Amino acid sequence: MQKEAAIREPLILGDKSYSQITEDVMAPIVGSPTMWWKVLITISGIVAAWGIGNILYLLGVGIGTWGLNKTVGWAWDITNFVWWVGIGHAGTLISAVLLLFRQKWRMAINRSAEAMTIFAVMMAALFPGIHMGRIWQAYWVFPLPNQFGSLWVNFNSPLLWDVFAISTYFSVSLVFWYIGLIPDFATIRDKVTGGWRKKLYTALSFGWSGRAKHWTRFEEVSLVLAGIATPLVFSVHSIVSMDFATAIIPGWHTTIFPPYFVSGAVFSGFAMVLTLLLIMRKVMGLEAYIHTKHVEYMNIVIIVTGSIVGVAYITELFISWYSGVEYESYAFINRATGPYWWSYAIMMTCNVVSPQLFWFKKLRTSLMFTFIMSLIINLGMWYERYVIIVTSLHRDYLPSSWSEFHSTFVDLGIFVGTLGIFMTLFLLFARFFPVLALNELKTILKSSGENFKKADH
Amino acid sequence: MARKVFHAMYDDDDKLKEAAQLIVDKGIRVKEVFSPFPIHGIDPIIGVKRTRLAICAFMYALTGTSLALLGMWYFMISDWPMNIGGKPNQSLINNITSFLPVTFEFSVLCGAHGMSITYLLRNGTVPGMIADNPHPRSTNDRFIMEVTTDENSSMSVADISQILSSTNPEELSEKEY
Numbered sequence: 001m002q003k004e005a006a007i008r009e010p011l012i013l014g015d016k017s018y019s020q021i022t023e024d025v026m027a028p029i030v031g032s033p034t035m036w037w038k039v040l041i042t043i044s045g046i047v048a049a050w051g052i053g054n055i056l057y058l059l060g061v062g063i064g065t066w067g068l069n070k071t072v073g074w075a076w077d078i079t080n081f082v083w084w085v086g087i088g089h090a091g092t093l094i095s096a097v098l099l100l101f102r103q104k105w106r107m108a109i110n111r112s113a114e115a116m117t118i119f120a121v122m123m124a125a126l127f128p129g130i131h132m133g134r135i136w137q138a139y140w141v142f143p144l145p146n147q148f149g150s151l152w153v154n155f156n157s158p159l160l161w162d163v164f165a166i167s168t169y170f171s172v173s174l175v176f177w178y179i180g181l182i183p184d185f186a187t188i189r190d191k192v193t194g195g196w197r198k199k200l201y202t203a204l205s206f207g208w209s210g211r212a213k214h215w216t217r218f219e220e221v222s223l224v225l226a227g228i229a230t231p232l233v234f235s236v237h238s239i240v241s242m243d244f245a246t247a248i249i250p251g252w253h254t255t256i257f258p259p260y261f262v263s264g265a266v267f268s269g270f271a272m273v274l275t276l277l278l279i280m281r282k283v284m285g286l287e288a289y290i291h292t293k294h295v296e297y298m299n300i301v302i303i304v305t306g307s308i309v310g311v312a313y314i315t316e317l318f319i320s321w322y323s324g325v326e327y328e329s330y331a332f333i334n335r336a337t338g339p340y341w342w343s344y345a346i347m348m349t350c351n352v353v354s355p356q357l358f359w360f361k362k363l364r365t366s367l368m369f370t371f372i373m374s375l376i377i378n379l380g381m382w383y384e385r386y387v388i389i390v391t392s393l394h395r396d397y398l399p400s401s402w403s404e405f406h407s408t409f410v411d412l413g414i415f416v417g418t419l420g421i422f423m424t425l426f427l428l429f430a431r432f433f434p435v436l437a438l439n440e441l442k443t444i445l446k447s448s449g450e451n452f453k454k455a456d457h
Numbered sequence: 458m459a460r461k462v463f464h465a466m467y468d469d470d471d472k473l474k475e476a477a478q479l480i481v482d483k484g485i486r487v488k489e490v491f492s493p494f495p496i497h498g499i500d501p502i503i504g505v506k507r508t509r510l511a512i513c514a515f516m517y518a519l520t521g522t523s524l525a526l527l528g529m530w531y532f533m534i535s536d537w538p539m540n541i542g543g544k545p546n547q548s549l550i551n552n553i554t555s556f557l558p559v560t561f562e563f564s565v566l567c568g569a570h571g572m573s574i575t576y577l578l579r580n581g582t583v584p585g586m587i588a589d590n591p592h593p594r595s596t597n598d599r600f601i602m603e604v605t606t607d608e609n610s611s612m613s614v615a616d617i618s619q620i621l622s623s624t625n626p627e628e629l630s631e632k633e634y
Binding site for chain 2: 018165172187203210214221228231242
C-alpha cells in the first residue's frame with residue numbers, strides 16, 4: 001500500500017468509504033434534477049437555440065452576414081475557433097500529463113475536464129466548418145478521390161494539418177474518455193434497480209465485469225494513451241499556431257508562436273475548468289472531493305502558464321523592435337496604440353497582470369476570488385486571439401485598403417450560441433454521466449482519504 | 458466429481474490480496490479476481506501475465522506512419538505534383554518537413570484507435586455484451602476471488618472450502634456449474 005506524508009492535505013475529505021464514494025457520485029444520476037440544474041439548462045438551452053438559429057441564418061444567407069471585409073477576412077470565427085480549442089487542452093493536460101506525473105489530485109477533476117475538452121473541441125470545429133460558407137462540402141478537406149483529376153488537398157498547408165490535428169485530437173480524447181467511463185458505467189449498472197436506467201447503463205458499460213486481467217489492461221491502455229495524448233496535445237495547438245505563424249503577415253510570422261500558443265491554451269483551459277468545477281461542486285454537492293487544495297493546485301498551474309504567456313508577449317514585443325523590420329515593429333506599435341489599443345490593454349491586464357495575484361496564498365485558496373479570476377482569464381484569452389488576428393490584419397500593405405472590423409449580431413449570436421450549446425452538453429453530462437472517476441478515486445482513498453490518514457497517525 | 462465454483466468475498470482490497478497469497482501458498486490456483494478498481498500487486502500472486510497491448514499500440518502507430526507517408530507521397534509527389542508558392546513538390550525527402558505534422562497526427566490516430574479497439578476486443582467488452590461478475594457489489598465496494606474445482610483437481614471440495622474459509626472471507630459461496 002502506498003503511504004503519503006501526514007502533513008500533506010487529504011484529497012478526499014470526510015469519513016468516506018468505498019460505497020460512500022459510489023453513492024455520492026451516483027446521487028445526481030439516480031435522484032431527480034435539482035432546481036439549479038433545471039434553471040441552468042433552461043437558460044443554456046435558450047442560448048443554444050438562439051445560436052443554432054444564427055448558424056442556420058448564416059448558412060442560408062452566407063458569411064457576408066459576419067462583419068468581415070476584404071481586409072479583415074478572419075475575425076471572430078477564427079478567434080472563437082482558437083479560443084475553444086485552447087480550452088479543450090486543459091482536459092487532456094489533466095488526464096494525460098498529470099497521469100504521467102502521477103498526480104493524484106487529477107482524479108477528482110479529470111472526468112469533467114475531459115468532457116469539457118470534448119465539448120469544447122466540438123464547438124471549435126464548428127467555426128472553420130461554417131466559415132467555409134458551404135458546410136455541406138466540408139468533406140472536401142479530406143483527401144478523397146474525386147472527379148476533378150483527382151485533385152488532392154494541399155498537404156503543405158497548415159490549414160490541412162489542422163484538419164488532421166483537430167480530428168485526431170477529438171477522436172482520441174473521446175476514446176480516452178470513454179475507456180475510463182466503462183468501469184464507472186458498470187458500477188452504476190450494478191447499483192440501479194430496473195427501469196430505463198438499468199438498460200441504458202447496461203448498454204453503455206459494454207459488459208464490464210472488473211476482472212483482474214481487464215484491470216491490468218485498463219491501466220496499460222490509460223498509460224499508453226496518456227503517453228501519446230501528451231505529444232498530441234502539444235502538437236495540436238502548435239499546428240493551430242502555425243495557421244498564423246507560417247503566414248507572412250507581420251504580427252503572425254513569429255517562431256515563438258507554437259510554445260506560446262500551447263501555454264496559452266493550457267492557461268485558458270484551466271480557467272475554464274475552474275469556472276465549471278467551482279459551479280459544479282456546489283450544484284452537485286461534491287465539496288468533499290473537489291476542494292480548496294485542488295483549486296490551489298490548478299491556480300499554481302495558472303501562475304506558471306500565465307507567466308509563460310506574459311514572457312511570450314514581452315518577447316514578441318521586444319523582438320519586433322530588435323528585428324529592425326519596420327513592418328514588424330509597426331504591427332506591434334499599432335497593436336498597443338492603434339485603434340484596437342483597448343483590446344491589447346484588456347489582453348495584457350487579464351493575462352499578464354491578474355494571474356500574478358495568485359502568488360498570494362490567501363488569494364489562490366479563495367474560491368470566490370478564483371471564480372472571478374477564471375472569468376477574467378477566459379475573457380483575456382479570448383481577447384488575445386482577437387488581438388493577434390484582427391490587429392494584424394486590419395492595416396495591411398496598402399493604406400488605401402486599411403479597414404476596421406465591426407462585429408454584427410450574427411458574430412455575437414454564434415459565439416454566445418456556442419457557449420449555450422457547450423453548457424447544455426456539459427449539464428447533460430453532469431446529470432447522466434459519473435462526473436468523478438469514481439473507481440479511480442477509490443484507489444487513493446486509503447492513501448489520501450481524510451479518515452484513513454487520521455487513523456494512520 | 459461435481460464441478461464447483463467458489464466465490465470468496467472480502468470487504469477490502471488488502472484483505473483479498475493477503476487471502477490470495479495465503480491460498481496460493483497452499484497450492485490452490487485462483488481462477489479470477491473481480492474488483493471495483495485495480496488492486497495493485499495482485500497480478501503476480503494469481504499469475505496474471507503482463508499485457509502486450511503497448512507493443513500492439515507501437516505497431517499500429519508504425520502502420521499509421523507508413524500509411525501517412527505513402528499517402529502523401531502519392532497525392533503530392535506522384536499523382537499531381539503542384540508548385541505552391543514557388544516551392545515545387547519534387548520528392549518525398551525534399552518535402553518531408555511539411556509532411557511531418559500529418560505523419561505524426563496519423564500515427565497517433567492509428568496507434569490510439571488500434572490499441573483501444575484491440576483492448577475492447579481482447580476484454581470482450583464490446584457493445585451488447587452482458588456482464589458476468591458474480592455479485593453486483595463487486596463493482597462497488599466488494600472484492601471477490603473465484604476458485605474452481607476444475608483448476609484444482611488434485612484437491613477435494615472440502616479441502617478447498619476449508620482453506621478458503623480460513624482466510625476469513627465476508628461471504629463464501631459454493632455453486633455447481
